[in-house]
Amino acid sequence: MKTTFTKLNTSWNAEPNAPYPEVKIEGNSLKLYFILNSFEFSDFSDDRKGKIEFSGVRKYRLGRTNDEGWYRGQCRFSGIAPSWG
Structure with missing residues (x-):
């Protein structure tokens, strides 16, 4: 089975230097x-x-x-994966 990827974030991306991820379950x-x-993306503060x-x-x-x-x-x-981001 061939692995395929779909890039979902075409109009946004996480802050590359300090995204400060939080996980909630x-x-x-x-x-x-x-x-x-x-x-x-200048639309974001x-x-x-x-x-x-x-x-x-x-x-x-x-x-x-x-x-x-x-x-x-x-x-x-x-x-084979999309570029970072």
């Missing part, structure tokens, strides 16, 4: 809040937050991304 739903990128909600969540991981491995092609989806 409600039942089996996970809500991820983060600061939006006002540098790239400096402190405006975005939210992504995932349903049916059993596990999650919130941690640093191995961007060095990503750019060296050492990650599972390097070369």
Whole structure:
């Protein structure tokens, strides 16, 4: 089975340097809040937050991304996933 990706954030992005993610769990739903990128998208104020909600969540991981491995092609989806953001 071939892996495919659909980029969902065409008109927004998280603040790249300090998104300050917050996770809230409600039942089996996970809500991820983060600061939006006002540098790239001037429609957003400096402190405006975005939210992504995932349903049916059993596990999650919130941690640093191995961007060095990503750019060296050492990650599972390097070369086939959309660009960051």
